[in-house]
Amino acid sequence: MMKKATFKFLAVLLLVLTVVFAAHLFILQNMELPIFDDRIVLSYLLNFVMAGTILIFIKSKFNKKSLHTGFLFLAGSGLKFLVFFLVFYPVYQQDGTMSSSEFAAFFVPYATCLILEVIYLSKQLNNQDF
Template identity: 55%
Template sequence: MFQATKFLTILLLILAVTLGLHIGVLYLMDLPLFSDKIVLSYGVNFLLAAFIYIIIQQILKNNGTYAGFVFMAGSALKFVIFFTVFYPSYNQDDVMQKTEFTAFFIPYAVCLILEVTYLSKQLNNQPYSPKNSQDPATSNSEEKKS
């Protein structure tokens, strides 16, 4: 649970700083600060990243072989959310503006980078268990011992 809390805290802090920088750039470019569902985008990306991370944490405790599949399913979920919640309003005028694209893509990319970084560290620290392996050499040597 400590790792999840650490991840969520770092994710929240980095997203808050990124949102501040994002709004600062919009201000300097004299663009609307809170348009394009920017706050909703940062919030949804945080919640999705947190949900996916916690689910994968639980899977790693039980059987880490499914972690990659769950991660891919989580990525698919993010795209479904984008195309149902954000895309319709972004594409109302049949053109996706740069500000609309960046309002979703920047928090998405930040969350993805942090998720991959933390989960890859955890996967690299997973103990190897021969009974979960499908390696023929291992299973043959075990059969010979019996």
């Protein structure tokens, strides 16, 4: 069963990502760029799912191996980059270059999730007795 703190994190993550996504689309529209190109929807969805999955996995291992939490977090970040290179990079490189809108389509949700994960996990670690 999901703990209240984990559910709250996922709700906050979803809310923040929704606001960032809307702002991202607004900026693209104002720059007169296509708003749903560059796999932007897939990027936001995958980053949310990966951040949630990684957090739940880390939380499940938290009490047993709390000293390994940082390594689990880094492995999760590595997994996110692997997904980027398998799912997004080949599409972005089809024309031989990666445009700033392609880079932003992946990096903005990735950075947003990363910041929220770090804040949440650091609070969890600071509240833990060793």
